[in-house]
Structure formats: C-alpha cells, structure tokens
Amino acid sequence: MLHLFLYNWDVRSKWFDWCENLSFEQLTAERIGGVGSILQTLFHIVDVEHSWIRAMKGEKDLILDYESMKSLTYIRQHSEACQPEIYEFLQTWTDEQEEDLVDPHWLEGTYRKGEILRHVIAHEIHHMGQLSVWARELGREPISANYIDR
C-alpha cells in the first residue's frame, strides 16, 4: 500500500509545482467535472486522505474550510504537514489489519481498513486524471501519471 501512497505524493508534489505557473484565477476557475476547480481538487484529495487516516487511527476529523484555505501555499503546506502522520500509519500497516472495522462518524456505516486504504489511493489517482484533462484544456502539458520511470 505504501508504494502507491508514495506514488500519489510524488505526483501531487509535481502538480503543486505545475500550479505555480497558473494565476489564482486559473487555479480557482470553475471547471466541468470533479469537484470544480484545480485548487479545490488539490484541497479535496489532501482532506479526504487525512480524514480517512485519522478515522483509521480512531481520531476526530479536522473540519477544514476550503474558502478560508483557498491558497496554493496553504494547501501545499497542509498536504506536507499531514504526510509524516500518514507515513507513520502506513509503516505500521500489516495485512492482518485488512478486515478491521472503522466507523468514520462523518459517513454512515463501517468500513474495513483494507478497503479504506485502496479507496484513498484510487480517489487521488482518479482526481489527478481530471486535472490532466483540465491541463490540456489550458493548453499545458499535464504531469505524467506513469508509475514506471518515475
């Protein structure tokens, strides 16, 4: 599992760099599909990943407000601040935890830890695919999603 998280973080970091060349208007412009803008997509993937990891650790969700964090710098800082905690969690991961049940509170039902990790991994890759279309619509080359040759 750790490999795919590290892949996602590498791709995410390159998208953050890529975003440095866009204006705030381009970053926040309403786009078709996904959660609606490039910046909100980045906020969303960081927030969803962190919320699920905290739920698996039995910790309370941090309620973050996109409107008050609407800055590439803030979102990147938050992303990087969350990673050590997530990395630590993943390093202690063993397949025996696969079926452990988690109640995230902010979502109805209980979920198995294994499926949560796969959900978080797929969630980010999916949204990055959306960014790649928006990048081309802006006439720019997207960040490569290749896992090999990174």
Added chain:
Amino acid sequence: MLHLFLYNWDVRSKWFDWCENLSFEQLTAERIGGVGSILQTLFHIVDVEHSWIRAMKGEKDLILDYESMKSLTYIRQHSEACQPEIYEFLQTWTDEQEEDLVDPHWLEGTYRKGEILRHVIAHEIHHMGQLSVWARELGREPISANYIDR
C-alpha cells in the same frame, strides 16, 4: 493487488454499460486530453493491461490495431476475453515476485513486476478520471470511482 484489479474491472464494466447510451460519433469524437476519445481510452486501458501481463508471463505482445477494432462491442469482448488470463496470473502472485525483472521488448529497459502491477492499476484509474470529465462535458453523470460502497 488483485483487489484493485477487480475494482478496475468493475468500474470498466460500468463504463462499458454507460457507453451503450452514446452514439458511435460521441464515442469516437476527438476530445481534449488523454488518448483523445472515449472509445480509444477503453481500447487503450485493455491493451496496456494485457500487454504488461503478457510481458510478465514472458509471452509475446499481441499487436492490436485500434482502427480495425473501433467498436464498443469488440473492445468489450476483448476486455472480457483477457480477464481470465489476467485473473489467473494475479491469483498466483506472491510478494516474492515483487523484484523480478521483466523486459517488455516493446519498451526500453527492464521493470520490476511489483512496479508493473502498480503501474497498470494506476494507469486505468487515471484514464477513468479523464472519462469522468468528458462525461460531464456531455451533460451526463459519470460512473462513480468510489472504491468503498461498490
């Protein structure tokens, strides 16, 4: 690894169903980003997955021509025909194979089996993210990418 392949195949199958409601013109229309059209994206993910699995098995790549397979029915049939072979391969997968080297011949260099499997998984999810934007551009609801609640 098997879990994420099964997830991809479930998402793919739902996209194939979804495509039944589009005209051939909508399926093959040139779109911005990715490999250029909805149908060619589906062809591409099936082809890439099968090619890598065959490479890992030391088998020769099947060279498929998109232009002569440009039909939703053909591509879906091919996708479903490949899955038993891939499933069998994945069922025999053990973490000890992670570092085994593979030379795919159609690409320069050698690659480790573990990274190939993760590449194939991420590859499909990424392209499905692109489909989701094109679906919204067509005014249609995309197939959910959620891993949980499937």
